[in-house]
Amino acid sequence: MKVDHLVEPDRVHRTVYTDQAIFDAEMERIFERAWVYCGHASQVKAPGDYHAVTIGRQPMLMVRQPDGSIQVLYNRCPHRGVQVVGNQSGNAGSALVCSYHAWSFHLDGRVRAIPLAQGYENTRMTRDNPDCSMKRAARVDSYRGFVFASLAAEGPSLPEFLGEAKVAFDDMCDRSPEGEVEVVPWCHRVIQQSNWKFFMENQLDALHPSVTHQSTGIAASRVERRLKAEGGTPPLYYHYLSAFASSFAQWDSVQTLNFPRGHGILKAYMGLRPQDADTKAYEALLERAYGKEKMEEYLSRSIHHVLVYPYLSVQSPLQQLRCLRPIAPDRTLSEIWHFRLKGAPEAIYRRSLWYFNLVNSPATMINADDLENWTRAQWGLQSNGLDWVSFHRWYGDDQEEDGVVASRHGTSEAVMRNQFRAWTGYMAQ
Numbered sequence: 001m002k003v004d005h006l007v008e009p010d011r012v013h014r015t016v017y018t019d020q021a022i023f024d025a026e027m028e029r030i031f032e033r034a035w036v037y038c039g040h041a042s043q044v045k046a047p048g049d050y051h052a053v054t055i056g057r058q059p060m061l062m063v064r065q066p067d068g069s070i071q072v073l074y075n076r077c078p079h080r081g082v083q084v085v086g087n088q089s090g091n092a093g094s095a096l097v098c099s100y101h102a103w104s105f106h107l108d109g110r111v112r113a114i115p116l117a118q119g120y121e122n123t124r125m126t127r128d129n130p131d132c133s134m135k136r137a138a139r140v141d142s143y144r145g146f147v148f149a150s151l152a153a154e155g156p157s158l159p160e161f162l163g164e165a166k167v168a169f170d171d172m173c174d175r176s177p178e179g180e181v182e183v184v185p186w187c188h189r190v191i192q193q194s195n196w197k198f199f200m201e202n203q204l205d206a207l208h209p210s211v212t213h214q215s216t217g218i219a220a221s222r223v224e225r226r227l228k229a230e231g232g233t234p235p236l237y238y239h240y241l242s243a244f245a246s247s248f249a250q251w252d253s254v255q256t257l258n259f260p261r262g263h264g265i266l267k268a269y270m271g272l273r274p275q276d277a278d279t280k281a282y283e284a285l286l287e288r289a290y291g292k293e294k295m296e297e298y299l300s301r302s303i304h305h306v307l308v309y310p311y312l313s314v315q316s317p318l319q320q321l322r323c324l325r326p327i328a329p330d331r332t333l334s335e336i337w338h339f340r341l342k343g344a345p346e347a348i349y350r351r352s353l354w355y356f357n358l359v360n361s362p363a364t365m366i367n368a369d370d371l372e373n374w375t376r377a378q379w380g381l382q383s384n385g386l387d388w389v390s391f392h393r394w395y396g397d398d399q400e401e402d403g404v405v406a407s408r409h410g411t412s413e414a415v416m417r418n419q420f421r422a423w424t425g426y427m428a429q
């Protein structure tokens with residue numbers, strides 16, 4: 001399938017969001033080849049712990065092995081095809097056992113026992129045949145505890161794939177005095193009634209917050225002002241919301257950096273370094289762990305948001321991670337996770353929890369307003385209104401050096417242009 005004619009440097013054809021054949025090609029050429037996030041190592045702590053995850057269209061299992069390593073297997077019994085594990089997560093004990101005919105497998109997928117083996121003698125389904133074992137993902141690797149798998153045997157290594165986006169995980173982990181994070185094992189799962197690309201475009205879209213999130217932002221800033229007028233100090237979480245209603249000029253001053261493979265960064269704008277007692281106690285812990293210079297470096301990286309294209313949005317200063325699992329052209333599962341900084345005080349964790357619930361959860365007015373836009377974009381693009389989607393804003397104005405596109409205006413649609421450059425590269429393979 002050729003898609004070149006659907007993507008121009010400053011606009012794309014609407015069918016890239018709506019067409020089933022294009023979606024199928026995306027699953028095959030992008031999601032089932034690239035390194036896809038499976039989960040955090042702390043989701044599978046003990047041998048036998050598993051977590052079920054979808055890579056492209058493939059049901060997979062991340063499983064902790066007796067030797068401490070992690071394997072990723074296709075969740076499919078080699079006998080009659082039944083998914084060996086039916087739950088989202090759990091512990092399999094010492095073996096994976098199919099519920100249909102009790103074929104059993106070691107935790108790395110190798111067949112352990114075929115029940116009533118006598119009936120298979122002189123057939124091709126004997127234990128020495130590799131097709132009697134559960135198939136493994138071609139490649140598994142991790143970066144600072146974040147586990148990825150690729151279903152393609154060939155291709156860039158995980159560090160090559162992540163490139164500049166590695167900073168998402170460095171920024172998150174370096175904020176812990178122990179250099180590690182631990183998953184909070186509750187995840188909001190939302191089915192977005194829209195194409196996965198809307199979410200990716202929206203995350204670094206600095207033009208939309210003061211429109212889409214105006215009502216929430218203004219209400220929060222009114223409360224902030226009132227609390228201040230009454231002589232109080234508004235809690236930090238009001239600022240999470242009021243910051244959305246910043247002026248266009250402020251948003252325009254927040255730079256985006258756009259990297260090869262579609263990754264990107266929206267620089268910091270929230271000013272998340274208050275000087276209250278909790279923050280000072282936390283900074284003292286970091287200074288003891290790393291020294292003053294490193295502590296300053298770790299806390300002053302200018303990052304609000306890192307995107308790992310095509311499916312991950314990481315807000316490292318607040319330990320948030322959202323992962324997309326596309327289902328259909330107009331259906332996308334998003335998993336919304338957050339993490340605890342190991343060794344950091346409870347008060348610092350609370351900030352992450354507040355952001356998780358107030359901004360990223362499906363119950364908030366921020367996420368809900370975005371979801372409505374994406375659904376309506378999906379419906380609009382399914383119509384015969386017009387064929388093209390515009391990414392012209394500040395086209396020709398961005399600065400490019402060594403493959404990195406830096407916007408000179410925060411509201412530049414450089415983000416979308418860069419994502420589609422990566423998309424075209426994947427789809428041409």
Ligand SMILES: [Fe+2]
Nearest residue numbers: 208209212370
């Ligand atoms: Fe938004």
